[in-house]
Amino acid sequence: MTRGSWTRDAEALFAASRRGVIAVAHLEALGVPQGTSYRRCLPGGPWRRLLPGVVLLRTGEPTRRQLVEGALLHCGDQAVVTGVEACRRQGLDRPAVPGELIHVLLPLHLKTTSTGYVLVERTKRMPVPVRCDGLVVAPAVRAVLDECRRLRERAPIRALLAEAVQQLGVDPAELAAELEAGSKRGTALPRSALREITDGARSAAEAEAMAVWRRTGLPEPVWNFELRDDRGRYIATPDAWFDDVALAWEIDSYEFHFGQPGYAATLARNNRYAAAGVAVVQTVPSRLRDDPRAVVAELISAYQAAATHPRPPVVLTGRHERVVHGA
Numbered sequence: 001m002t003r004g005s006w007t008r009d010a011e012a013l014f015a016a017s018r019r020g021v022i023a024v025a026h027l028e029a030l031g032v033p034q035g036t037s038y039r040r041c042l043p044g045g046p047w048r049r050l051l052p053g054v055v056l057l058r059t060g061e062p063t064r065r066q067l068v069e070g071a072l073l074h075c076g077d078q079a080v081v082t083g084v085e086a087c088r089r090q091g092l093d094r095p096a097v098p099g100e101l102i103h104v105l106l107p108l109h110l111k112t113t114s115t116g117y118v119l120v121e122r123t124k125r126m127p128v129p130v131r132c133d134g135l136v137v138a139p140a141v142r143a144v145l146d147e148c149r150r151l152r153e154r155a156p157i158r159a160l161l162a163e164a165v166q167q168l169g170v171d172p173a174e175l176a177a178e179l180e181a182g183s184k185r186g187t188a189l190p191r192s193a194l195r196e197i198t199d200g201a202r203s204a205a206e207a208e209a210m211a212v213w214r215r216t217g218l219p220e221p222v223w224n225f226e227l228r229d230d231r232g233r234y235i236a237t238p239d240a241w242f243d244d245v246a247l248a249w250e251i252d253s254y255e256f257h258f259g260q261p262g263y264a265a266t267l268a269r270n271n272r273y274a275a276a277g278v279a280v281v282q283t284v285p286s287r288l289r290d291d292p293r294a295v296v297a298e299l300i301s302a303y304q305a306a307a308t309h310p311r312p313p314v315v316l317t318g319r320h321e322r323v324v325h326g327a
Helices: 010-015 024-029 034-039 064-075 083-089 140-150 154-167 172-181 188-198 204-213 262-275 285-290 292-306
Strands: 021-023 048-051 054-056 080-082 102-107 118-123 130-132 135-137 225-229 234-236 240-242 247-251 279-283 314-319
Touching: 021 024, 021 064, 024 034, 024 054, 048 064, 054 064, 064 080, 064 102, 064 118, 064 135, 080 083, 080 140, 083 102, 083 135, 083 140, 083 154, 102 140, 140 154, 140 172, 140 188, 154 172, 154 188, 154 204, 172 188, 188 204, 204 240, 204 247, 204 285, 204 292, 234 262, 247 292, 262 279, 279 285, 279 292, 285 292
Parallel strands: 080 135, 102 118, 247 279
Antiparallel strands: 021 054, 048 054, 080 102, 130 135, 225 234, 225 314, 240 247
């Protein structure tokens, strides 16, 4: 593109960009003077400045993808996106929130620093990246723990770890190995939350359920094992199961159970429990946090009632890894 021709060929200029995002240095190589690029980003101009030396070839709010492209351009060829954004690109079902930073890893010897919406972390442990739809991102195991190290409260850490196990198929053992291999800074809460998950919790709500159960004084249940009748037919995979009295405890979140098709799946599950003669307690996650004393009382009462009836002929089988509750 010759000097000045860019004004007549906006399509070619866009084609040289990353979805409309381009470095000022690249524009200069295409014949756009540096001063012109910055002037076009002034109020009322046709472009928008995203980061130092990075512009969007239009006005208006950038998409999340354009923000990520801008972060990578700002940080250079060795940059790797990590944190929740990298998890999202690999399948985490969690929408971005306003003001959420894009976390980028860089080798320790580089001097690029955080600016705007970009959080730069320089590290001597650069991960082997993966490509997701053209973006260079950290593997899920590293990305989720990079995010957890920045969080300061147990609940969101526990939720993110559980989501990584459920939605991304991350092995808790791999998370534990990554915690051991990496920096110990900011790992106390992730380590504690991970222990809950490796003990059997497969969601943040189930981890909270474990804490509530400990207050009941009841025998320890087993978590997330398949239950079948005496003919081997599948009944359900209760969140918690008190085997001595055949009592199931289900943490039934509105998100998974009370929308379609979750509602129908929950009804079908409860019908199978009833047909097998199994007593079941259903608890929504909010009550685990807001009214744990009442949940404790309900569990104790249900356990005592179940103990007065003959135990139905149902048996546990191996652990079943569920993705969607109510199955």
